[in-house]
Amino acid sequence: MSKPMVITAAMVGAETTREQTPYLPITAEEIAEDAAKCREAGAAMVHLHVRTAEGKPSQDAELFRAAIRAIRKRTDVLIQTSTGGAVGMDVDERCGALTLTGADRPDMATLTTGTVNFGEEVFWNPRPLVRDIAKRIRAIGLRPELECFDVGMIDEARYLAKEGLVELPAHFDFVLGVPGALQARPEVLDFMIAALPEGCTWTVAGVGRQQLPFVDEAAKRGGNARVGLEDNIYLSKGVLAKGNHELVAEAAKRARANGREPATPEQARQLLRLS
Numbered sequence: 001m002s003k004p005m006v007i008t009a010a011m012v013g014a015e016t017t018r019e020q021t022p023y024l025p026i027t028a029e030e031i032a033e034d035a036a037k038c039r040e041a042g043a044a045m046v047h048l049h050v051r052t053a054e055g056k057p058s059q060d061a062e063l064f065r066a067a068i069r070a071i072r073k074r075t076d077v078l079i080q081t082s083t084g085g086a087v088g089m090d091v092d093e094r095c096g097a098l099t100l101t102g103a104d105r106p107d108m109a110t111l112t113t114g115t116v117n118f119g120e121e122v123f124w125n126p127r128p129l130v131r132d133i134a135k136r137i138r139a140i141g142l143r144p145e146l147e148c149f150d151v152g153m154i155d156e157a158r159y160l161a162k163e164g165l166v167e168l169p170a171h172f173d174f175v176l177g178v179p180g181a182l183q184a185r186p187e188v189l190d191f192m193i194a195a196l197p198e199g200c201t202w203t204v205a206g207v208g209r210q211q212l213p214f215v216d217e218a219a220k221r222g223g224n225a226r227v228g229l230e231d232n233i234y235l236s237k238g239v240l241a242k243g244n245h246e247l248v249a250e251a252a253k254r255a256r257a258n259g260r261e262p263a264t265p266e267q268a269r270q271l272l273r274l275s
Helices: 028-041 061-074 127-139 152-162 186-195 213-220 244-257 265-271
Strands: 007-010 045-048 078-081 108-112 116-118 121-123 144-148 171-176 201-206 224-227 234-236
Touching: 007 028, 007 201, 007 244, 028 045, 028 061, 028 244, 045 061, 061 078, 078 265, 108 127, 127 152, 144 152, 152 186, 171 186, 186 201, 186 213, 201 213, 213 224, 213 244, 224 244, 234 244
Parallel strands: 007 045, 007 224, 045 078, 078 108, 108 144, 144 171, 171 201, 201 224
Antiparallel strands: 116 121
């Protein structure tokens, strides 16, 4: 049998606005309600950013705490918190979720391993900052998802492993299609897979109109996929997704069409070596 496919719902992000889509969840209760629907639709994990009541991007620990508690009250979906935050945030601000302990601690956290052009801005991740975040993730006992916008970021992950800051084999997330960064093409995905250290797992997050087609590409190659309003707001051309769960449901449909069943949270925990 084919191994299950881990579907991650990137629910909120830092760029998408309510002006673009009224279905973006902002409050802890809205996020939790959509997360529960995502779990039911086939997601094993949610990738979490948080917002202020006014919708402004934030990495405040208390906002993360509220969202995590609300999610866990409703569902057993795994929770992966962002350490990327929004462009321009300093390292302490970006690491707000990493101060949570005990029952509020997330299941996983992201670690972007290099700097990249991000539209008209720059997502700034120099080596000292990356090492700092890696140490904070390690200190609270989490395994990172190594977020790579370009193939050189995979090589940087190898350096982090040599320094003892991450453990191999690891789990990677290839973010493809951001303007100014590596674009979403099947041959690009193959190149990045080939560059991985032995035994690593991977997810692909296609941005914009490439999001759902790259679920198919991931399924065919034995990988995993990330979908959600952080990266794409449309279910089909010109049709807004009425919540993250609609994108997850379509991803699950595509996974099954390619012979892959969506993973449960417990299966995802094992596949991603989270326990």
